[in-house]
Amino acid sequence: MELIVNNERCPQNHPCPAVKVCPVNALTQIGNAAPTVNKDKCIKCGKCSTFCPKKALVLE
Numbered sequence: 395m396e397l398i399v400n401n402e403r404c405p406q407n408h409p410c411p412a413v414k415v416c417p418v419n420a421l422t423q424i425g426n427a428a429p430t431v432n433k434d435k436c437i438k439c440g441k442c443s444t445f446c447p448k449k450a451l452v453l454e
């Protein structure tokens with residue numbers, strides 16, 4: 395299982411609120427672009443996935 399960022403679902407026009415939800419700071423956002431995930435840090439907790447209202451962060 396890994397966290398996938400679906401850039402097509404993310405409108406990429408706002409600061410990503412899920413970045414602050416991640417307990418291990420695995421998400422990084424540059425400007426308003428879709429966040430990227432540091433796969434070495436991600437513990438696959440699913441918090442960002444549950445949090446993102448656009449369902450752009452998917453654990454699969």
Ligand code: SF4
Nearest residue numbers: 416436437439440442
């Ligand atoms: S699944 Fe959890 S650890 Fe991984 S990026 Fe999302 S919030 Fe962070």
